[in-house]
Amino acid sequence: MWRVLRAELSYSRPWLLGAFGIAVGVAILITLIFRVVDDAEAIRNAVGLRAMFVIMGPLIVCFIVQGYRSEERRARLLLAGPMTPRQMALVNTLLPVAFCLVGLAAGSVSIGLDLVLDTGVSSSTLYLAGYVGSLLFMMAFLGLLVQESVAAYRQQRRAGAGVGWTIFVLAVLVQAGLSAVSVITQGQLGWPELFGGNLVIAAAASSASVILHSRRTDFTR
Amino acid sequence: MNAPHQKGAAVRLEGVVKRYPGFQLGPLDLVVEPGTVIALIGPNGAGKTTTLNCIAGLLVPDEGEVSVYGRDTDPNRPAYRADLGYVGEESGFFKRWSVRRNFEFLAGFVPSWSLQRSQELAERLALPLDQRVAALSRGNLTKLSLVAAVAHGPRLLLLDEPTAGLDPVVRAEVLDLLWEITEDGEHAVLYSTHVLQDVNRLADELVFIRKGQVAVHSGREALIDGWRRISFRSSEPDVALEGVVEHRRVGGDHQVVSNDAATTLGQLDRLGIEPTGVSRMSLDEIAVLILKEEHDVARSAS
Numbered sequence: 081m082w083r084v085l086r087a088e089l090s091y092s093r094p095w096l097l098g099a100f101g102i103a104v105g106v107a108i109l110i111t112l113i114f115r116v117v118d119d120a121e122a123i124r125n126a127v128g129l130r131a132m133f134v135i136m137g138p139l140i141v142c143f144i145v146q147g148y149r150s151e152e153r154r155a156r157l158l159l160a161g162p163m164t165p166r167q168m169a170l171v172n173t174l175l176p177v178a179f180c181l182v183g184l185a186a187g188s189v190s191i192g193l194d195l196v197l198d199t200g201v202s203s204s205t206l207y208l209a210g211y212v213g214s215l216l217f218m219m220a221f222l223g224l225l226v227q228e229s230v231a232a233y234r235q236q237r238r239a240g241a242g243v244g245w246t247i248f249v250l251a252v253l254v255q256a257g258l259s260a261v262s263v264i265t266q267g268q269l270g271w272p273e274l275f276g277g278n279l280v281i282a283a284a285a286s287s288a289s290v291i292l293h294s295r296r297t298d299f300t301r
Numbered sequence: 302m303n304a305p306h307q308k309g310a311a312v313r314l315e316g317v318v319k320r321y322p323g324f325q326l327g328p329l330d331l332v333v334e335p336g337t338v339i340a341l342i343g344p345n346g347a348g349k350t351t352t353l354n355c356i357a358g359l360l361v362p363d364e365g366e367v368s369v370y371g372r373d374t375d376p377n378r379p380a381y382r383a384d385l386g387y388v389g390e391e392s393g394f395f396k397r398w399s400v401r402r403n404f405e406f407l408a409g410f411v412p413s414w415s416l417q418r419s420q421e422l423a424e425r426l427a428l429p430l431d432q433r434v435a436a437l438s439r440g441n442l443t444k445l446s447l448v449a450a451v452a453h454g455p456r457l458l459l460l461d462e463p464t465a466g467l468d469p470v471v472r473a474e475v476l477d478l479l480w481e482i483t484e485d486g487e488h489a490v491l492y493s494t495h496v497l498q499d500v501n502r503l504a505d506e507l508v509f510i511r512k513g514q515v516a517v518h519s520g521r522e523a524l525i526d527g528w529r530r531i532s533f534r535s536s537e538p539d540v541a542l543e544g545v546v547e548h549r550r551v552g553g554d555h556q557v558v559s560n561d562a563a564t565t566l567g568q569l570d571r572l573g574i575e576p577t578g579v580s581r582m583s584l585d586e587i588a589v590l591i592l593k594e595e596h597d598v599a600r601s602a603s
Contacts, residue, residue, distance in 0.1 A: 083409055083410055084410065087395070087406050087410075091395050091397070091398065094397075152393060152394070152395070152396050153391040153392075153393040154393045155393065156359065156389065156391055156392055156393035157392060157393030157394060157395075157407075158393065158410075159357075159358065159359060159376065159379075159382070160382065160386075160387065160392075160393075160407075160411060160449070160450075161379075161382070161407075161410045161411040161412075162379045162380075162382065162410075162411070162412060163379065164376065164377050164378075164379060165376050165377065166377070236320070294377075296361075296376075297360065297361035297363075298359070298360055298361070299358075299359045299360070299376065300354055300359050300360065300391075
């Protein structure tokens with residue numbers, strides 16, 4: 081399983097490097113634009129934006145990789161070897177985690193540089209950057225859940241599909257509710273609740289995806 | 302990786318059913334003995350690929366049992382895959398990696414997968430090791446799938462239309478390799494095909510599938526020996542004969558196609574009718590008659 085995960089990460093290295101290249105390019109552009117504006121508040125915001133792009137890059141690559149793996153019918157290659165459906169499902173789940181960790185590590189480096197250079201970064205800006213990253217992280221798992229729910233429906237596993245879609249709808253409602261409360265109360269809802277909400281949804285979606293994948297009866301798609 | 306202690310049939314399907322909206326495979330019973338090459342023949346959508354996918358464990362049947370060398374093809378117990386090599390339309394390779402890189406991955410991933418053997422086979426088949434999979438021609442993709450399927454030394458090969466869309470030179474190379482693999486009499490091969498010339502060269506047994514059911518399962522020689530086109534003259538408008546799958550009459554001239562020529566000729570003899578012509582039929586002609594929907598030629602012989 082770890083060998084497959086390593087291979088998938090190695091396979092996606094060109095995209096990852098491309099994403100970082102774009103993120104760094106955007107970060108430089110943002111820095112230049114905000115230097116022209118020459119406003120202390122704007123420069124503080126720029127720090128958060130730079131970190132946000134660096135965190136988002138690998139997670140966007142994760143979406144691309146999920147698409148490629150499906151299009152290349154990777155399951156067929158993996159089922160030539162000693163993998164079980166549950167192990168394959170764990171690889172599907174661990175890939176977004178790995179990409180998220182790469183993004184967080186790169187984002188930390190970006191923020192660390194800003195702290196060292198004392199650019200006056202505010203904590204709320206950094207929380208916002210992290211929040212956008214956690215949103216994408218959650219969406220990667222919701223994508224997996226949708227994929228498995230569609231597969232369950234096509235394979236006549238109606239109960240599994242029903243559970244999958246129910247979790248998806250609940251996840252969307254919880255996310256929408258948290259966002260709405262945050263906006264209505266104008267920040268009364270703290271970052272921990274918002275982060276926690278995204279992580280709980282991601283955990284629920286990934287667990288459901290693993291269970292649904294393990295019960296697949298068709299590995300040809 | 303090979304498990305010589307696992308005795309019994311190379312493949313055993315018992316009451317296998319797989320349902321889709323508008324299509325059902327089976328109930329299907331089939332036994333493939335070690336050393337046997339069986340061709341699955343049928344029109345598009347007949348269930349050939351579904352059958353192979355059930356054996357490979359890529360599809361879990363709704364009913365019935367599938368085993369490979371005595372081990373159930375349960376995806377959660379993948380030990381059976383050690384004995385299995387599968388060449389399908391899609392093999393799931395890393396398309397942006399080179400052939401060599403894919404081989405290196407498989408060598409580390411699939412137990413007993415031999416990098417040396419894969420490179421020898423690739424060289425023999427003129428498969429470009431440093432080309433990206435995405436850039437390979439159809440013929441080279443088939444060669445890649447074949448090499449990947451045999452490099453761990455499986456005793457059972459499942460081939461889903463391995464020569465479809467190949468030019469004659471590549472087709473001959475692929476057939477040569479398959480011929481060599483099966484020559485030792487230990488490997489079992491089950492392959493689906495539309496190309497009946499391949500059947501003549503490789504197959505010991507033929508399984509004709511129509512609408513998800515086995516229409517005919519027969520030894521190749523027995524099938525060809527059994528079918529005859531028989532002509533005779535009789536003033537009777539309708540002569541009831543056993544084994545006849547097609548009967549045409551123009552005036553007193555009758556022409557029948559029999560899938561049991563010995564029985565049909567014996568009956569004619571008992572009726573005192575002298576055949577005016579008896580001719581052998583090609584496998585193509587037989588296949589068309591078996592697979593035509595209006596004919597009921599269900600028969601199993603070996």
